[in-house]
Amino acid sequence: MKTRHQVDxxxxxxxxxxxxxxxxxxxxxxxxxxxxxxxxxxxxxxxxVFGLVGESGCGKTTTGRTIMKLYRPTDGQIIYxxxxxxxxxxxxxxxxxxxxxxxxxxxxINQPYKRKKQLxxxxxxxxxLDIKKRQFKETETFQIxxxxxxxxxxxxxxxxxxxxxxxxxxxxxLIHDYNLKKGAILSEGxxxxxxxxxxxxxxxxxxxxxxxxxxxxLKFSKL
Numbered sequence: 231m232k233t234r235h236q237v238d239x240x241x242x243x244x245x246x247x248x249x250x251x252x253x254x255x256x257x258x259x260x261x262x263x264x265x266x267x268x269x270x271x272x273x274x275x276x277x278x279v280f281g282l283v284g285e286s287g288c289g290k291t292t293t294g295r296t297i298m299k300l301y302r303p304t305d306g307q308i309i310y311x312x313x314x315x316x317x318x319x320x321x322x323x324x325x326x327x328x329x330x331x332x333x334x335x336x337x338x339i340n341q342p343y344k345r346k347k348q349l350x351x352x353x354x355x356x357x358x359l360d361i362k363k364r365q366f367k368e369t370e371t372f373q374i375x376x377x378x379x380x381x382x383x384x385x386x387x388x389x390x391x392x393x394x395x396x397x398x399x400x401x402x403x404l405i406h407d408y409n410l411k412k413g414a415i416l417s418e419g420x421x422x423x424x425x426x427x428x429x430x431x432x433x434x435x436x437x438x439x440x441x442x443x444x445x446x447x448l449k450f451s452k453l
Contacts, residue, residue: 244274249306
């Protein structure tokens with residue numbers, strides 16, 4: 231009679247210790263450091279169902295890619311079945327950039343409100359450029375006509391100031407209108423996302439029998 235194989239549920243399959251993943255953006259004095267993952271630790275045991283959930287941008291994807299060796303960790307250790315994983319090969323850099331581009335395109339396609347916001351922003355850029363062109367043209371035309379006398383020059387300065395103020399007000403109104411419409415588009419897109427996330431968290435809480443980790447502000451919090 232065959233004996234059933236005993237499973238050691240206390241065996242650690244994956245250990246993540248004090249993992250940090252920082253990215254550098256910009257050049258020179260404008261160079262800044264972005265903390266994508268900042269000192270998280272967790273263990274996954276044999277046959278354990280482990281969930282990593284959190285808000286958008288909290289570091290879930292970055293944590294997964296670092297474990298998969300797509301990113302070289304800034305600090306910390308990743309141990310798989312007792313062996314320290316050497317994270318980050320040069321050959322993965324191209325793949326990581328490709329994945330990032332595909333993910334960004336996927337987000338734009340699957341979230342129409344972002345596409346609307348992008349189109350709105352481009353339209354307002356053209357509108358502001360048109361205002362500047364008309365302002366310059368009118369100012370230049372008046373300058374040519376005001377070169378005869380000093381009195382005309384004083385009138386020119388006053389007129390130029392009036393023109394500038396007029397177009398600044400028009401530009402301010404245009405920007406205000408743009409921000410209002412952008413806010414409406416963002417609200418339209420975020421409402422279904424928030425509902426979907428709340429629904430997902432309810433499923434996670436009700437169905438998973440093992441532990442779940444929730445990332446908030448780059449660090450773990452209790453769920």
